[in-house]
Amino acid sequence: MSISPGDRAAAELAGTGVPTPDIVIEPDADRLARAVAEALVARLAAAQVLRGTASVVLTGGTIGIAVLERVAGLAAEPVRETVDWERVDVWWGDERFVPGDDDDRNEKAARRALLDAVGVDPARVHAIPPSDGEFAEPEDAAAWYAEQLAAAAGDEGTVPRFDVLLLGMGPEGHVASIFPDSPAIDDERPVFAVRDCPKPPPTRISLGYAAIGAADEVWVVVAGEGKAEAVARALSGADSRELPAAGVHGTRATRWLLDAAAAGGLPRR
Ligand SMILES: O=C1O[C@H](COP(=O)(O)O)[C@@H](O)[C@H](O)[C@H]1O
Numbered sequence: 001m002s003i004s005p006g007d008r009a010a011a012e013l014a015g016t017g018v019p020t021p022d023i024v025i026e027p028d029a030d031r032l033a034r035a036v037a038e039a040l041v042a043r044l045a046a047a048q049v050l051r052g053t054a055s056v057v058l059t060g061g062t063i064g065i066a067v068l069e070r071v072a073g074l075a076a077e078p079v080r081e082t083v084d085w086e087r088v089d090v091w092w093g094d095e096r097f098v099p100g101d102d103d104d105r106n107e108k109a110a111r112r113a114l115l116d117a118v119g120v121d122p123a124r125v126h127a128i129p130p131s132d133g134e135f136a137e138p139e140d141a142a143a144w145y146a147e148q149l150a151a152a153a154g155d156e157g158t159v160p161r162f163d164v165l166l167l168g169m170g171p172e173g174h175v176a177s178i179f180p181d182s183p184a185i186d187d188e189r190p191v192f193a194v195r196d197c198p199k200p201p202p203t204r205i206s207l208g209y210a211a212i213g214a215a216d217e218v219w220v221v222v223a224g225e226g227k228a229e230a231v232a233r234a235l236s237g238a239d240s241r242e243l244p245a246a247g248v249h250g251t252r253a254t255r256w257l258l259d260a261a262a263a264g265g266l267p268r269r
Pocket residue numbers: 059060061062063064094095096106167168169170171175176177199
């Protein structure tokens with residue numbers, strides 16, 4: 001994995017308090033998925049060494065699920081660094097408010113790609129409710145998820161510690177279900193319902209910037225030429241109202257993990 005140092009030192013010197021992104025570029029989507037999977041396993045394993053537990057926020061989307069498939073593959077390789085999946089808390093950055101067995105569910109894809117294979121503790125898998133569950137309205141489901149997050153946070157605020165929060169990005173720059181020029185951009189709640197999304201399905205539940213920005217590390221994983229322009233804009237200071245991905249960062253690190261096609265619009269380093 002080739003890691004460019006980024007401008008972290010410059011940001012620290014400038015006293016912004018927000019870590020400047022690291023940018024990692026892999027040759028193609030397949031190698032990107034594997035590299036992110038290896039880094040994720042290492043990060044979660046390290047958290048478990050230090051604290052006994054680890055937590056990850058999952059994303060849906062093409063590359064997000066490819067990463068999980070790779071993590072499942074690594075778990076089957078005995079010589080690899082290992083994660084005790086029974087001691088990982090799993091959350092979601094966003095979810096589609098559709099029936100539980102709908103293929104559009106990010107949860108369903110994550111279970112199929114990874115969670116069903118690695119022996120998670122069901123009590124630690126914090127899925128966002130589906131539309132055919134306890135809540136008929138996404139606002140009620142979002143309020144319930146906010147309660148789950150707050151309960152896990154205890155005295156520490158409205159969201160628990162997230163070691164790594166994974167995000168994909170749409171070609172127009174959406175992250176989680178925060179779409180350009182949408183009310184979600186100004187919503188200060190940790191989690192909320194999103195209606196009338198431009199990308200189907202239209203009704204979703206999403207973490208907001210408040211919860212995303214509380215994560216230790218935010219990893220934005222992007223593959224494909226169709227996203228190159230948005231990547232370049234996000235990393236050159238675009239307005240997050242127009243390009244939501246430009247506004248995400250972790251408290252300790254923000255990493256943009258790209259394949260060469262998605263990095264195609266960045267200035268040569
Ligand atoms: O709708 C969504 O899209 C993004 C990106 O998906 P991709 O298929 O273009 O990679 C995803 O990260 C998000 O979780 C999902 O709900």
